[in-house]
Amino acid sequence: MNIPSSPYKRIVIIGGGFAGISIAKKLRNKKYQVVLLDKHNYHTFQPLLYQVATGGLEPDSIAYPIRKVIQEYDNFYFRLADVKEIDAKQNLILSDIGDLHYDYLIIATGTKTNYFGNKEIERNSMSMKTIPQSLNLRSYILENFEQALLADDEIERENLMNFVLVGGGPTGVELAGALAEMKKAILPKDYPDLNIDKMQINLIQSGDRILNTMTEKSSEASEKFLKSLGVSIYKNVRVTGYDGHVVTTNGNLSFNTSTVIWTAGVQGKLISGLNKDAIFERIDRIKVDEFNKVKGYENIFAIGDIAIMETEKYPQGHPQMAQVAIQQGVLLAENLIKLRKNEPLKPFEYNDKGSMATIGRNKAVVDLPKYHFNGVFAWFVWMFVHLISLIGFKNKAVVFLNWVYNYIRFDREARLIIRPYKRKAMQQSFTTDEI
Amino acid sequence: MNIPSSPYKRIVIIGGGFAGISIAKKLRNKKYQVVLLDKHNYHTFQPLLYQVATGGLEPDSIAYPIRKVIQEYDNFYFRLADVKEIDAKQNLILSDIGDLHYDYLIIATGTKTNYFGNKEIERNSMSMKTIPQSLNLRSYILENFEQALLADDEIERENLMNFVLVGGGPTGVELAGALAEMKKAILPKDYPDLNIDKMQINLIQSGDRILNTMTEKSSEASEKFLKSLGVSIYKNVRVTGYDGHVVTTNGNLSFNTSTVIWTAGVQGKLISGLNKDAIFERIDRIKVDEFNKVKGYENIFAIGDIAIMETEKYPQGHPQMAQVAIQQGVLLAENLIKLRKNEPLKPFEYNDKGSMATIGRNKAVVDLPKYHFNGVFAWFVWMFVHLISLIGFKNKAVVFLNWVYNYIRFDREARLIIRPYKRKAMQQSFTTDEI
Structure with a gap:
């Protein structure tokens, strides 16, 4: 995939939604090499998609070029790529533009529409x-x-x-x-x-x-x-x-x-290659622990809508909302920095700021x-x-x-x-x- | 095509570019029924397309819904249609959404890219x-x-x-x-x-x-x-x-x-059905007289980039520019009103306001x-x-x-x-x- 080698460990983030962008921003110049992959070259502000569909807004005004977000970040790479598979044994991801080795993999692919098999x-x-x-x-x-x-x-x-x-x-x-x-x-x-x-x-x-x-x-x-x-x-x-x-x-x-x-309904945009135990079936979400670490893996994490973290307060996982994704992204970045320094990690706790909807x-x-x-x-x-x-x-x-x-x-x-x-x-x- | 009948004569305009929109505006409530046809439901401000292509502008800001232009015009109809043929003998146009009878036909289809046969x-x-x-x-x-x-x-x-x-x-x-x-x-x-x-x-x-x-x-x-x-x-x-x-x-x-x-280079977006004599070959423009009337027809007109009017001052026709299209549209509307009143028509004379280009x-x-x-x-x-x-x-x-x-x-x-x-x-x- 033509990513130069680096003295630092490599973090690969799949997905430039709320979760992916928030972790990317926090990992700026943090003694990691970061590679961000997405199928689109832009971040989409999904809460306003309905206004694009109904003629209220132009698509460009609710999207933002990902390359512009990471402009001037050192040792930071974006690639337009469709990741097809994870080869966890070899710490590799396989994509339409080639393979890439990772030290840490962050899955932030979000969700797609769920038709429940119909x-x-x-x-x-x-x-x-x-x-x-x-x-x-x-x-x-x-x-x-x-x-x-x-x-x-x-x-x-x-x-x-x-x-x-x-x-x-x-x-x-x-x-x-x-x-x-x-x-x-x-x-x-x-x-x-x-x-x-x-x-x-x-x-x-x-x-x-x-x-x-x-x-x-x-x-x-x-x-x-x-x-x-x-x-x-x-x-x-x-x-x-x-x-x-x-x-x-x-x-x-x-x-x-x-x-x-x-x-x-929605279901996670899964990438094949993960163990069955790590997947919550029917809704295709990835089971993670309180550090967003994927069940059964040591160096693979999932954040945002695709992750499901069952906690006491949220026995069925957190709501699939931008706020959760952003907070998980920020915390995981902090935890990855702690990991490098061998400090103890901080578990995720959702700070519910509320929710809202507009009718007209x-x-x-x-x-x-x-x-x-x-x-x-x-x-x-x-x-x-x-x-x-x-x-x-x-x-x-x-x-x-x-x-x-x-x-x-x-x-x-x-x-x-x-x-x-x-x-x-x-x-x-x-x-x-x-x- | 489901256009109601009317006591007034029907003008059919093909194309919602500079020429088509300018004649449409001038024909508002003028004792004609007007039907405007276009393959798109919007007018495109072509001079700024290059800024859309190079990321400077969003497409929506250089386009405008045609229906919004003609909102509240009486006896005025827009249809999203691809006109396939003109049957001049029967005063009919044939399109993908059906046929339509016209009393006057205005061809304002503009141009497309000319590869000169390569x-x-x-x-x-x-x-x-x-x-x-x-x-x-x-x-x-x-x-x-x-x-x-x-x-x-x-x-x-x-x-x-x-x-x-x-x-x-x-x-x-x-x-x-x-x-x-x-x-x-x-x-x-x-x-x-x-x-x-x-x-x-x-x-x-x-x-x-x-x-x-x-x-x-x-x-x-x-x-x-x-x-x-x-x-x-x-x-x-x-x-x-x-x-x-x-x-x-x-x-x-x-x-x-x-x-x-x-x-x-460009060539006219011709619609089949017109006599060969009316067509300027290779560049596919339609020959018109000083009233924009198509050569050999009494009730068919062509305006804008597709029309070629050979005059003393412009022996090879006018430049294919928005200004010419707009002025021809405005004049033809006035002439059609004169025609209804049996007044003499006014020949087209291009008022050259100049031209400009931006480099950066x-x-x-x-x-x-x-x-x-x-x-x-x-x-x-x-x-x-x-x-x-x-x-x-x-x-x-x-x-x-x-x-x-x-x-x-x-x-x-x-x-x-x-x-x-x-x-x-x-x-x-x-x-x-x-x-």
């Missing part, structure tokens, strides 16, 4: 975990309306304007809210010859409340907000199939629709450790926190400018169909998270 | 006439450097860092300048383990000066600017072939390179009808004119913000490889202008 749903529905997928989704949503104009009968037209979102987590809720705002403010003006009142947004949740990782108060508030925007919410309903036309469920409910957006204009829910609130103030808090969390001054400024503009003008201008694939081809590209 | 060059080189092509080019440029890191021998590495631009018009000159600035300010920081000094930018021009539609003074100045940025300029050289590895020319010169960017930071050339100047002031004029010409307040603001940031920070942050296709597939998608 190939039919995987083939016919869309997901939104990467920037290309969000752009595809944006094109797909808009192409539905372009097609609806051409539809010969009312039923076909209504199917094209019926959106079914499966999964009532933050992604599903935020997408549903954004679609509802498009329905209200933008689509009637863009498509005066369509009856946009016929557009339906259906949110299906398998559990008994949406946003079920937040407080009940927040769940109720978000439900109220969504309903006020005209979103139909179905709880305790499990989607069992979707053939591209009809969504079937475990009950009597069914939906005729051209668009299913699947946000009902002036509508958000915020759970802080001690306070729970919603509405206009929550919405400003949500915007502020997301704005300062973006990497780079220019991204912050451009996103801020877009938000101010969108707020004042009730508009979302980034509604270009920029990846105008044939619907079928597009659907296929959606089902792989490899894009 | 299929080998078409297959192996890149062009930059659309937003997707610019994004592909951006990815391709950056992928060259990622690959150079992996190259085993020096020759391969240098080929990957050798850029050959064919064509010394504004596009070639502006791209060469932008690449040179990337070489200076960004690439050495992004790729500290590559010797960026080895990067070459070669600009090949078949004529005896670059920017040969501008004044000699501007040609000389731009040449000086490019040379000061390290660009090698070859004049009176004609590229005869490129097999993906070696560029051959009509002289002794040859170049080993992985990247040829072809900006050496503080470096531009401006030809006004009476004044020619270059340097810092020209550069500010260039920026100002392009900024005010962008459609939409938000685009103006975002582009301005990006330029200020890039200027202060010597940076171009939009360097994401967002369409990471396999090189081969990418090259192929490049050669079709249909993307």
